[in-house]
Amino acid sequence: MSKLGTLGARLHRGEVGYDFVKNRKIWYGLSILITITAIVGLAVRGLNMGIEFQGGAVFNTPKNTSASVSQAETYAEEASGHDAIVQKLGDGSLRIQVAGIDTGAADKIKDKLSDDLKIDKEQINAELVGPSWGDQIAGKAWQGLGIFLVLVVLYLAIAFEWRMALAAFVALIHDITITVGIYALVGFEVTPGTVIGLLTILGYSLYDTVVVFDSLKEQTKDITKQTRWTYSDVANRSINSTLVRSINTTVVALLPVAGLLFIGGGVLGAGMLNDISLSLFVGLAAGAYSSIFIATPLVADLKEREPQLKALRKRVLAKRAQSGAQGGTEPQGTDESYDGEPEDAAPAVVGPRNQPASRTRGRGRPSGKRR
Secondary structure, three states, X not given: OOHHHHHHHHHHHOOOEOOOOOOHHHHHHHHHHHHHHHHHHHHHOOOEEOHHHHOEEEEEOOOOOOOOHHHHHHHHHHHHOOOEEEEEOOOOOEEEEEEOOOHHHHHHHHHHHHHHHOOOHHHOEEEEEOHHHHHHHHHHHHHHHHHHHHHHHHHHHHHOOHHHHHHHHHHHHHHHHHHHHHHHHHXXXXXXXXXXXXXXXXXXXXXXXXXXXXXXXXXXXXXXXXXXXXXXXXXHHHHHHOXXXXXXXXXXXXXXXXXXXXXXXXXXXXXXXXXXXXHHHHHHHHHHHHHHHHHHHHHHHHHOOOHHHHHHHHXXXXXXXXXXXXXXXXXXOOOOOOOOOOOOOOOOOEOOOOOOHHHHOOOOOOOOOOO
16 A cells, blocks of 8 residues: 555544634734735736637738747737737737727727737738627636535535535635635736636536535534533544545646646747636635635534533533643543544544554543443
């Protein structure tokens, strides 16, 4: 078995682990800092909306145009009086887009480009894009996002409970805010491809969250019937038991997206690949982060406000304090196990256990007697 597979098995059995829930204030603070940075970037720099949303014209030159990208950009800006974006395509043609111009201005720009680039006017293909089309796309995107969030909250509230639905909703808003903020800071153009990428990452983010929630729901059945583990203990174990799975799925998803972003967009200069791949790359990473560090710790916070689980936490901590006062030997009782906890379960702890398995059998886990 590979080292990663061995680690995953040990995490699942509770032999090793990291206390994510205990350090939740660190993750909350880090997320708030990143989110504030994203919002400030969005407020200061704003989004670089593509021509599809602003309206304007796109001019395509013939194949193997001799002018460079910088020359064409200069010619287009002089002819239009607006900022221009020029991309050199694989066949040597140029794609020149100028936002915020009308039909009359487009004809004049086409004539001027023909003279500057030494190209026959008839060989330059001009396409006009009206801002109303972009408004429709943006409206549909917001509508789709709203419907998606409502359905997600309803589903999680029915399948799990409202606290998990609320935590998942917060995680999704967290992912969207960070992705949009990075778009503003980097200055990438927002196109329909960006919208597609944003809507796609929501599913990935939700997938990791639901996997952890499902494990947590299963392991917390009848949790109040025992006095070994708090809800936070079990929540932490749920994160650790699915940690390697979450990392594997995220890495596998990120690799092809990274290829699109850094090779397809950065090296080959493929324009729309930048738009969709950046949103996917940032969103996938943020989604994995929020599932582990935000959603589940937030559920633990909300659940332990309930009177029953708050009382359980007091009983567990009191029992541990009593055990510590008696020399670290926890009283063993035959009625301490509960149906939601497998026989080999143990709370996730930082670092491996130092004692041999033969000497630790029966410690740090339910007694094995089932109800």
